[in-house]
């Protein structure tokens with residue numbers, strides 16, 4: 690079966706043209722994530738800086754990795770959403786996504802057209818429970834990376 694037909698145009702596009710791909714010289718931290726169920730590997734580079742009023746922001750975030758199409762599309766979508774956001778906002782996005790993917794609410798249908806929010810395409814992955822961990826990996830890796838920045 691064709692990937693586009695199963696997961697839709699949005700995920701296929703992010704998989705084929707990943708946003709914010711690459712390493713990030715001078716970054717605050719690189720966090721590695723691994724999903725043994727599928728073999729997905731992702732490395733997320735974070736640049737955390739204080740803004741003019743002293744709030745910490747994720748000034749820049751890039752990723753690299755080798756993984757299935759779901760994992761790579763999820764990392765690409767995540768990287769677009771969190772760019773430049775405050776760490777408070779980034780944490781609440783991570784938590785909201787995790788709840789959506791692991792929560793008991795009904796399975797969301799794949800959007801048939803571009804809703805303007807690519808993340809909604811990821812909710813459709815809930816129809817394939819073994820792939821949920823693939824979609825979550827970049828987000829849990831980002832979370833670990835942010836925690837480590839604070840431990841330093």
Ligand code: ZN
Nearest residue numbers: 727729757823
């Ligand atoms: Zn995977």
